[in-house]
Amino acid sequence: VLAGNPRAVAQLITRLERDAPDAFLSLKSIFHATGTAYVLGITGAPGVGKSTLVDGLVRQARAAGLSIGVLAVDPSSPFTGGAILGDRIRMQGHAHDAGVFIRSMGARGQLGGLARATRKAIHVLDAAGYAIVVVETVGVGQSELDIASAADSTIVVVTPGMGDTIQTLKAGILEIADIFVLNKADQEGARQTLRSLQSMLHMGPAGDWDVPIVETRAHDAVGLDALWETIVRHRAYLEESGALADRRAARLKAEVLNLVERGLRTDILEALLVSPEYAAVVRSVVARARDPEDGAHEILQGVDARPERILLESQGAGNA
Numbered sequence: 001v002l003a004g005n006p007r008a009v010a011q012l013i014t015r016l017e018r019d020a021p022d023a024f025l026s027l028k029s030i031f032h033a034t035g036t037a038y039v040l041g042i043t044g045a046p047g048v049g050k051s052t053l054v055d056g057l058v059r060q061a062r063a064a065g066l067s068i069g070v071l072a073v074d075p076s077s078p079f080t081g082g083a084i085l086g087d088r089i090r091m092q093g094h095a096h097d098a099g100v101f102i103r104s105m106g107a108r109g110q111l112g113g114l115a116r117a118t119r120k121a122i123h124v125l126d127a128a129g130y131a132i133v134v135v136e137t138v139g140v141g142q143s144e145l146d147i148a149s150a151a152d153s154t155i156v157v158v159t160p161g162m163g164d165t166i167q168t169l170k171a172g173i174l175e176i177a178d179i180f181v182l183n184k185a186d187q188e189g190a191r192q193t194l195r196s197l198q199s200m201l202h203m204g205p206a207g208d209w210d211v212p213i214v215e216t217r218a219h220d221a222v223g224l225d226a227l228w229e230t231i232v233r234h235r236a237y238l239e240e241s242g243a244l245a246d247r248r249a250a251r252l253k254a255e256v257l258n259l260v261e262r263g264l265r266t267d268i269l270e271a272l273l274v275s276p277e278y279a280a281v282v283r284s285v286v287a288r289a290r291d292p293e294d295g296a297h298e299i300l301q302g303v304d305a306r307p308e309r310i311l312l313e314s315q316g317a318g319n320a
């Protein structure tokens with residue numbers, strides 16, 4: 001992976017995706033080499049043209065002499081499968097370019113949106129030396145908002161015809177967008193959607209960064225230069241203001257917290273499930289002597305009173 005071997009990169013991502021027991025050791029041994037990739041998140045409703053835009057961004061990056069890794073996250077699939085075959089076909093033009101890595105990843109069944117494995121895969125591509133890492137997520141569920149917590153620049157793609165319905169853009173979407181792309185600008189209603197989006201952005205609080213709207217016609221590769229320039233400008237803004245370092249620190253902090261939370265939950269639950277207190281509470285609920293909430297409450301109070309014991313027990317139970 002450190003040598004940038006794409007087969008090694010693909011294999012490690014697969015092991016991380018399957019939660020292979022020793023995959024974390026590999027990640028541990030390459031993490032020191034991360035921190036240089038610039039991560040772009042690109043999200044939007046199904047079919048707005050995200051993959052077509054990514055294809056255009058791949059060309060822009062290559063023209064700028066930068067290597068680029070792409071993760072296309074499919075929230076409907078638990079694993080990489082044929083689900084994003086369309087994306088693969090569209091991006092086949094890059095198949096023989098060693099500076100381009102493209103990979104689909106599943107995210108189904110991930111509470112809290114963006115798969116843990118996706119965050120790890122970003123680290124893998126980073127360590128492998130890809131200068132740019134793009135994560136495409138379909139705007140379904142939480143993953144759309146989650147992408148902002150994994151990316152340096154977040155691009156939200158909209159299309160015409162959302163003119164009236166733009167008010168119904170998912171809550172939180174305006175807050176996460178660093179750059180709006182109005183794709184399919186060739187279609188009817190583009191002007192109106194643009195105006196509606198502009199007025200929405202003006203209503204928001206004025207910040208140091210004015211969220212730009214870039215009009216594109218991705219399938220004709222129109223507007224991709226402007227989009228690339230806007231990304232470069234946003235990156236320069238983040239770097240010069242110090243916001244990039246802050247964002248990245250906050251991101252790693254959240255990642256640690258997330259993993260600790262998950263570990264605690266697993267450890268404490270495993271210990272609880274084998275404890276006599278739990279069995280006793282369940283028995284009394286089954287006997288209708290108390291209601292489930294009351295029972296859960298008692299168990300939680302117990303957890304509060306003796307967290308060390310529970311953690312020790314869970315370690316004793318062989319849970320590394």
Ligand SMILES: Nc1nc2c(ncn2[C@@H]2O[C@H](COP(=O)(O)OP(=O)(O)OP(=O)(O)O)[C@@H](O)[C@H]2O)c(=O)[nH]1
Pocket residue numbers: 044045046047048049050051052053086138183184185186187216217218219220
């Ligand atoms: N008219 C028009 N069609 C476009 C444009 N950009 C992309 N398309 C078409 O829109 C369709 C969907 O494009 P994709 O790039 O697959 O969209 P996506 O957002 O990645 O789709 P999902 O990943 O399935 O959510 C394709 O048929 C594209 O050719 C555009 O600017 N104008």
Ligand SMILES: [Mg+2]
Pocket residue numbers: 050051052087136
């Ligand atoms: Mg797509």
